[in-house]
Amino acid sequence: MTPPVPDQRTPIGQVRIVLVDDHAIVRHGLRSVLEREQDLHVVGEAATAAEAVDVVAAAHPHVVLLDLKLSTGDNTEGLHLCGQLTELHPGLGVLVLTTFLDGGLVVEAIHRGARGYVVKDVDTTELVRSIRAVARRESSFDSRSAAAMVESMNSPSSDPRLTERELIVLRELAHGLSNRDIGAKLFISETTVKFHVRNIMRKLTATSRAEAVYEASKLHLI
Structure with a gap:
């Protein structure tokens, strides 16, 4: 008998996630939504870049869900953190989750190692799909981020x-x-x-x- 083909929608086992956002209420809401999924598990949270570096090193996540704007720094601190995390942890998947929709930002986030980019008003189904894709080391962008990136590259x-x-x-x-x-x-x-x-x-x-x-x-x- 031919053995069953593994389900390729998600990685084998749980997807370990660290949330990086300066708003505690946003992190709490994300945790509540994500942990409804059997294969997604939030293993850490951080509000600042310094906290994020420590939490990622300790928690060994597959995916970091990263906001671009963190309260302790300027509006590009998330981009700097993205580059730092992907340099320190080459196998890590960074998925940017932000309110900023700008093609140039999408391109720069990719250059700094991000595997995906979605805006915060994305629906839960698409967010979960993006997290699973990034955990499989694939790229994932919501439709508006992808369109903004293409427009930026062609402008x-x-x-x-x-x-x-x-x-x-x-x-x-x-x-x-x-x-x-x-x-x-x-x-x-x-x-x-x-x-x-x-x-x-x-x-x-x-x-x-x-x-x-x-x-x-x-x-x-x-």
């Missing part, structure tokens, strides 16, 4: 280091607008504007908004 840009959205924010910075004014003009939150401004400053190696505008002018971006 013309005068400088490949900056995303199209970052270029738009940069031009508003050059006009002297505040984060609040930029958000109102572009119909995005002030927090999202701050996120883009920090990315712009980092990519242009600038220490202030004014210096970012100056460096951008030398590159003929504005």
Whole structure:
């Protein structure tokens, strides 16, 4: 008799998960949802990058569910943490779970070792599917993240280091607008504007908004 083919939907045994999010209520909600699944087991939680490094080292998870924004640092701390964790633990699967939907962020997260990227309002079924895929060392993106990534990769840009959205924010910075004014003009939150401004400053190696505008002018971006 031919032996049965193993179920390939999930890895053999339980999928060990660490949750990294600065909001305890979000972690509690995720734990409640995920542990309804027989094969998913949350083995640790962390609110900061430092905590995450320690918890992952101790818990040996298959998957880290990672928010990009952590309260103890800037809005890109999650990206730095992603790179750090995947470098320390080459077999680890990082799945970004965030409110930020930007093609440039998706691409950068991949460059830093993430295997997947989903937004926080994704439904439970798709989130569980993504976790299982990442645990099998596959890639997984929700439909909007995938579309944003493709759009970012196909969008013309005068400088490949900056995303199209970052270029738009940069031009508003050059006009002297505040984060609040930029958000109102572009119909995005002030927090999202701050996120883009920090990315712009980092990519242009600038220490202030004014210096970012100056460096951008030398590159003929504005």
